[in-house]
Amino acid sequence: MEYLLFIATDTDPEPFEPDVTPIEDWVTEGARRGIRKQGDRLRPPEDATTIRIRKGELLVTDGPFTESKEWIAGYDLIECADLDEAIDYASRHPMARFGRIEIRPIDRDDD
């Protein structure tokens, strides 16, 4: 199954420690286990642009579509046998401690 991980900030994170496992190791592990397909950091919300079309007119606004103290800082697309494997891999991401991670299954209801 495919899952998209939303790597988000959190208002109540663990205190930052400099000796935490680096993200590069997490990426390497994902490649070795054949789990991680792609992913990256995202620029902060102030660099976001939201668009809508209403009554045929394109509306462009500055910022993300939800005002929130937490924001999405990155994403990863992974392929796992099941949710437990996705939870296991996501829990090793450094941002599991310094932020939070939402695991969303890709909708495979194509039958």
Add this chain to the structure above:
Amino acid sequence: MTETDVAEAIAAAHRSDWGKIVAGLIRRTGDWTLAEDATQDAFAAAVVRWPIDGIPDRPAAWLTTTARNRAIDRLRTATRQRSAIQELSMNLEPPEPHEIDDDRLRLIFTCCHPALPLPARVALTLRTVAGLPVAEIARTFLVSETTMAQRLVRARGKIDHAGIPYRVPPADALEERLNGVLAVLYLAFNAGYSNVEYADVAATAISLAEAVVELMPRESEARGLLALVLIQGSRRTARFSSSGEMLTIEEQDRSRWDRTDIGRAGMILAAATGRGAYVVQALIAQCHAVAESAASTDWARIVALYDELVVLSPTPVVALNRAIAVGMLDGPDAGLAILDDVSTQLDGFHLVPAAQADLLRRAGRIPEAIERYRQAVALTPTEAERAQLRRRLTDLGG
């Protein structure tokens, strides 16, 4: 063979085999709804066939085969499900006992997966593992049958769409996940038990705890939970007065406690090697259960066990119960002093003024006790508990 014999045989098979049959069908088809529907069909068929053909020699095997055939019928009409039909048609051998056990454990752990909302875990466990009717579960949790049915549909949907695996968790996750299972069973027990009429859910939770101990006999916390609910359940007929008000342990007629359950709990607990939060809570319950009266209760041991429990489970409610026990051992003032600290963390929780009122009453500080009982009445959610507090008030002339 009478009608009663048949009805009893079907009820007994429902209690012991529902979960096993559903669990096996889910493993083979991966389809939760189909598994439940086909199992329901098999029991419906038994209601029709057994009075005519007689009770089969092996009711579980009859029901398993019938459920499997009904599942195949249902899959044929739904088309497309060729692999599931093949899986069901080719494995005609009755499953081995260890396979049945594995299936039951898989089912329990999957129903209690932490990715499901807690109310859904409780509902799914009672429905899918124990076969309790949806209407019964809905009544216990004070929601409409439609709401409960939707909750179950969404939970089964999430298991499928989010890829929640149908298996027992690996060793490194087992302890945490087992604690999750036990929490679900304890929640179900309390929901059933707090209600005067709907004891079915409580009894079902006890039998599920029995199943977990049977399947994982070396897990001491499972034993702790089973002993705990057996001892609490042993007071089921003693906990309300004839007029329906709740009675505290101190006030209950101890001759009405079920000694068989208390004895069984003792044996289950004696075989527990670890000392987690459920084991310690069960040991505390056991101290009450074996005492002949409130006065002759071993309060020193209860306080020592609470000292252990506040470390294992540092919650304000545990601290509150410890304060009550200290009040029984060292006198009301000692208990009240601890309650002063606890009360700041449990603002608005009705058991705080209730406990303070009891201790003040024991200390002879009657006007203050009356004041606290009044506060407690205002905060208490259930009528049975309010009635108990009002009686105290009347006794004090308040």
